Amino acid sequence: MLIVCLIVCDSNNFINEFYEEDVRTSGGSLKAMIRVYKEALLNGDYRIVSEIENRISIxxxxxxxLEKQVLELSAEITSGKDKYIRLQADFDNFRKRSEKERLTTRSNAQGEVMESLLPMVDSFERARQQIKPETKKEKKVDMSYQGIYKQFVEIMRSLQVAVVPTVGTPFDPSLHEAIAREESQEYKEGIIIQEFRRGFLLGDRLLRPAMVKVSSGPGSKKATSSGDYQ
Structure with a gap:
């Protein structure tokens, strides 16, 4: 009886100590609990067996x-990560669209400004071809005039404005406007042989097509005909 009492008392003390340890560490020693459980079964102490079973059930x-909470938190983390990825993708798309719209707006504004200045370019070109300064004063004025034109050309070049290639290049309806055809011994059919008005490009955008004369190929004699190029 004394041995049984000692075992029962020891088991009760262990249960209490185990509960206290469990509160501190959220666990306790599972092996020790199993040992006490076995001893209680052997000794027929069903109160301790019941307490341990209840504790195991708890x-x-x-x-x-805890597993349910972990699963819920994992799902929330996954959902939050997916939302973050979607938001990041939406932001990147928005940034790309905004940048594209900004560049398009800038290009359109530059194009409109340059198109309005092209008649001035034509005037400079005609003046350079027609005016032949003779006196010292006229040459001085012409030099100043050409200096202004040179500055204007440099500004156009800095804005990526380029001249449409003409003489010696194949006729391209997307870049050129043919106003005449002429037989030519020098140029093959479809090659531009003369430029009447310069065309200009702003990057890949056509500001104005070049007016040109196109070769109709070699013939017995040269003849010029006006009209659109077919």
């Missing part, structure tokens, strides 16, 4: 609850 419920 721990099992707590474990299941």
């Amino acid at each position: 721990l099992e419920n707590e474990k299941n609850g």
Whole structure:
């Protein structure tokens, strides 16, 4: 009887200590609990067996609850990560669209400004071809005039404005406007042989097509005909 009492008392003390340890560490020693459980079964102490079984059941419920919380938190983290990825993708798309719209707006504004200045370019070109300064004063004025034109050309070049290639290049309806055809011994059919008005490009955008004369190929004699190029 004394031995049984000592075992029962020791088991009760261990249960209490185990509960206290479990509160501190959220667990306790599972091996020790099993040992006490076996001893209680051997000694027929069903009160301790019942307490340990109840405690195991509580721990099992707590474990299941924690697993459920972990699964819920994992789902929230995954959902939050997916939302972040979608938001990041939406932001990147918005940034790309905004940048594209900004560049398009800038290009359109530059194009409109340059198109309005092209008649001035034509005037400079005609003046350079027609005016032949003779006196010292006229040459001085012409030099100043050409200096202004040179500055204007440099500004156009800095804005990526380029001249449409003409003489010696194949006729391209997307770049050229043919106003005449002429037989030519020098140029093959479809090659531009003369430029009447310069055309200009702003990057890849056509500001104005070049007016040109196109070769109709070699013939017995040269003849010029006006009209659109076919």
